Amino acid sequence: TQLLEQSPQFLSIQEGENLTVYCNSSSVFSSLQWYRQEPGEGPVLLVTVVTGGEVKKLKRLTFQFGDARKDSSLHITAAQPGDTGLYLCAGGSGGSYIPTFGRGTSLIVHP
Amino acid sequence: GAGVSQSPRYKVTKRGQDVALRCDPISGHVSLYWYRQALGQGPEFLTYFNYEAQQDKSGLPNDRFSAERPEGSISTLTIQRTEQRDSAMYRCASSLHHRSLTSGVSYEQYFGPGTRLTVT
Numbered sequence: 448t449q450l451l452e453q454s455p456q457f458l459s460i461q462e463g464e465n466l467t468v469y470c471n472s473s474s475v476f477s478s479l480q481w482y483r484q485e486p487g488e489g490p491v492l493l494v495t496v497v498t499g500g501e502v503k504k505l506k507r508l509t510f511q512f513g514d515a516r517k518d519s520s521l522h523i524t525a526a527q528p529g530d531t532g533l534y535l536c537a538g539g540s541g542g543s544y545i546p547t548f549g550r551g552t553s554l555i556v557h558p
Numbered sequence: 559g560a561g562v563s564q565s566p567r568y569k570v571t572k573r574g575q576d577v578a579l580r581c582d583p584i585s586g587h588v589s590l591y592w593y594r595q596a597l598g599q600g601p602e603f604l605t606y607f608n609y610e611a612q613q614d615k616s617g618l619p620n621d622r623f624s625a626e627r628p629e630g631s632i633s634t635l636t637i638q639r640t641e642q643r644d645s646a647m648y649r650c651a652s653s654l655h656h657r658s659l660t661s662g663v664s665y666e667q668y669f670g671p672g673t674r675l676t677v678t
Contacts, residue, residue: 544608
């Protein structure tokens with residue numbers, strides 16, 4: 448069974464601070480997705496990483512896929528209150544059509 | 559363009575009643591997934607379809623839960639004889655591609671707003 452562990456589970460920071468959240472597994476994934484979910488809404492896809500060592504940037508968000516494709520990180524620079532939400536990572540491998548979701552990191556950015 | 563829609567957004571029902579939750583995926587999306595999500599947690603897989611075929615229903619909690627997608631588009635998740643423990647947020651997601659396991663699978667999913675089910 449593939450498992451994705453996300454850390455930290457909760458994060459409460461002030462506007463302007465930087466932060467990193469992690470998504471780790473003992474399994475290899477063919478691709479990994481990051482989603483952001485705002486209160487009362489469904490998860491929204493942010494990015495997909497596919498290649499080991501890949502780095503993708505989305506404005507102030509930087510996503511990295513580990514060289515061995517077992518882990519990923521999301522770094523947010525100069526966090527803003529609009530970044531508040533639940534950040535989910537999800538991964539899949541060739542053995543299944545069902546992605547595995549992590550439990551999420553709940554981020555609150557205070558103005 | 560239109561995203562994934564779900565109806566109703568909120569459903570309150572009495573224990574023992576049957577409920578039907580509807581999902582309308584993005585047009586042209588081949589795969590459709592049903593999840594249950596607890597507050598502040600990641601989605602928990604229930605079942606999924608490619609076109610009209612239910613490919614995996616291993617996540618359905620028991621035989622009171624069923625799902626169908628008869629024409630390969632709209633899907634309905636039905637819960638019979640509801641119990642209080644069925645109270646949850648039910649979400650569906652659709653995905654554009656269904657590829658063979660040898661050429662790669664698209665795991666990118668587009669989620670609907672969910673149906674909040676409360677069983678009293």
